[in-house]
Amino acid sequence: MPEPILQVSGLHKWFGALHVLQGIDFSVAAGERVAIIGGSGSGKSTFLRCLNFMEMPTSGRIALDGTPLGRVSAGKPDTVRYPEGELCRVRERVGMVFQQFNLFPHMTVLENAMEGLVTVKRMKKAEARERALRELDKVGLGGKTDVYSGRLSGGQQQRVAIARALAMEPEILLFDEPTSSLDPELVGEVLRVIRQLAEEGRTMLLVTHELGFAYHFATKVIFLADGVFHEVGTPDEVLKHPRQERTRAFLERFTEFSF
Amino acid sequence: MEYSFDIALVVETFPILMRGFVVTLELWLPSLAIGLAAGFLLALARLSGSRLLRGGSLVYIELFRDTPVLIQLIWFYYAFPIIIGVQLSPFAAALLGLALNTSAYGAEIFRGGIQSIARGQWEGAKALGMRHADVLRRIVLPQVFKLMLPAFTNRAVEVAKMSSLASVLSVHELMYQGRLLSSTYYRPFEILTTVAVVYFVLIYPATFLSMTLERRMAGKG
Numbered sequence: 001m002p003e004p005i006l007q008v009s010g011l012h013k014w015f016g017a018l019h020v021l022q023g024i025d026f027s028v029a030a031g032e033r034v035a036i037i038g039g040s041g042s043g044k045s046t047f048l049r050c051l052n053f054m055e056m057p058t059s060g061r062i063a064l065d066g067t068p069l070g071r072v073s074a075g076k077p078d079t080v081r082y083p084e085g086e087l088c089r090v091r092e093r094v095g096m097v098f099q100q101f102n103l104f105p106h107m108t109v110l111e112n113a114m115e116g117l118v119t120v121k122r123m124k125k126a127e128a129r130e131r132a133l134r135e136l137d138k139v140g141l142g143g144k145t146d147v148y149s150g151r152l153s154g155g156q157q158q159r160v161a162i163a164r165a166l167a168m169e170p171e172i173l174l175f176d177e178p179t180s181s182l183d184p185e186l187v188g189e190v191l192r193v194i195r196q197l198a199e200e201g202r203t204m205l206l207v208t209h210e211l212g213f214a215y216h217f218a219t220k221v222i223f224l225a226d227g228v229f230h231e232v233g234t235p236d237e238v239l240k241h242p243r244q245e246r247t248r249a250f251l252e253r254f255t256e257f258s259f
Numbered sequence: 260m261e262y263s264f265d266i267a268l269v270v271e272t273f274p275i276l277m278r279g280f281v282v283t284l285e286l287w288l289p290s291l292a293i294g295l296a297a298g299f300l301l302a303l304a305r306l307s308g309s310r311l312l313r314g315g316s317l318v319y320i321e322l323f324r325d326t327p328v329l330i331q332l333i334w335f336y337y338a339f340p341i342i343i344g345v346q347l348s349p350f351a352a353a354l355l356g357l358a359l360n361t362s363a364y365g366a367e368i369f370r371g372g373i374q375s376i377a378r379g380q381w382e383g384a385k386a387l388g389m390r391h392a393d394v395l396r397r398i399v400l401p402q403v404f405k406l407m408l409p410a411f412t413n414r415a416v417e418v419a420k421m422s423s424l425a426s427v428l429s430v431h432e433l434m435y436q437g438r439l440l441s442s443t444y445y446r447p448f449e450i451l452t453t454v455a456v457v458y459f460v461l462i463y464p465a466t467f468l469s470m471t472l473e474r475r476m477a478g479k480g
Contacts, residue, residue: 054382054385087385088389091385091387091388092387096386098379098383098386100379101383102380102382102383104398104402105402115389116387116388116389119389119397161383168387168388
């Protein structure tokens with residue numbers, strides 16, 4: 001078993017009186033592909049968003065390469081402070097693709113893909129451009145570089161968002177329901193790009209409702225319910241032979257209307 | 260009633276009005292520039308995580324928005340020197356009053372603009388590893404500038420007209436010269452009509468420029 005890149009211990013998240021994540025321990029090693037499934041409100045997106053600090057954990061620690069992130073002030077072992085610089089370095093290494101794409105509408109496709117390189121990595125324009133073009137080519141949008149993102153279809157926008165994240169050369173990629181806001185006929189083009197990344201052996205975490213894709217994509221599947229990992233295993237174990245009654249009930253709802 | 264417009268008087272007094280015009284410009288542009296810059300910082304304070312900054316900036320903004328500008332200008336000339344122990348010149352008091360008043364309104368424009376940007380834009384940028392200040396500079400402000408432009412134009416027009424209040428402090432700007440001339444020659448009709456025309460000629464290019472900019476930016480994005 002290789003050393004974990006990212007390690008989570010005792011993760012809790014409260015939104016006001018709502019206890020969304022109720023103590024999660026988890027680690028991901030290089031080359032792993034984890035699919036996270038669960039009902040809406042189960043906390044799966046919140047969990048993913050804690051990993052790159054889009055949400056701040058209420059308690060628990062997250063470690064990168066074995067080093068715990070954030071600082072604990074003396075006398076207050078439960079409050080972890082996260083300096084901005086540290087969060088930025090983590091996010092450079094842990095990229096994210098959002099359900100709503102979150103492209104920058106005042107920039108062209110190419111500028112979107114270059115933005116992180118220029119602003120965060122302080123790369124020279126020419127070099128950033130070259131790398132951005134390479135990633136846009138990879139997602140099949142090399143011909144749309146000068147278009148403003150608002151003129152693209154949802155599937156194209158999401159592929160730009162993937163290229164934008166890839167350009168940063170992250171060690172881990174987080175996908176937060178990347179196809180959930182797409183029209184059904186556009187889902188395939190995005191999933192094909194993600195599958196291609198899987199074939200390259202990238203380390204990825206995917207929150208999804210596409211159980212069929214999760215089955216082929218993942219090396220590990222996590223079923224999250226009520227803020228805890230209810231069942232963890234290989235795709236075959238969790239999706240085909242679930243041991244927990246709750247997992248079975250969840251999976252049945254997906255096959256209810258299949259033909 | 261027959262009234263003959265004394266065009267010769269207008270020609271004769273025009274150089275004096277032009278001196279006032281220059282002073283009005285000297286009040287207007289700096290107070291607008293300083294006011295908007297300070298307004299941006301105030302907006303950041305309004306949106307900051309610190310309760311002290313948020314509260315302080317709110318009090319400041321409301322004080323300046325909810326009291327008459329005329330009183331603010333007079334206050335900076337008569338009352339403020341008592342507090343700081345230094346007498347300001349009428350021009351400095353007027354400039355200070357106008358700039359601070361503008362900053363309060365500017366802060367609200369910036370705050371509204373920044374808040375109008377969806378959270379997803381912040382998240383998309385932060386997920387790349389961008390710092391808060393970079394997100395503001397590269398992602399948020401370029402998008403809101405377009406939205407804020409009409410409000411800024413309004414403010415610029417308001418400040419130009421507000422600067423006429425400095426005449427109360429005997430700042431020799433356009434309105435002051437106009438009032439002085441009209442009482443000297445007992446010809447307010449000619450003089451004040453001319454003053455109004457000069458104000459129009461001063462302000463209209465600003466609104467025209469803003470409309471042109473708006474139109475040009477509408478094509479992008």
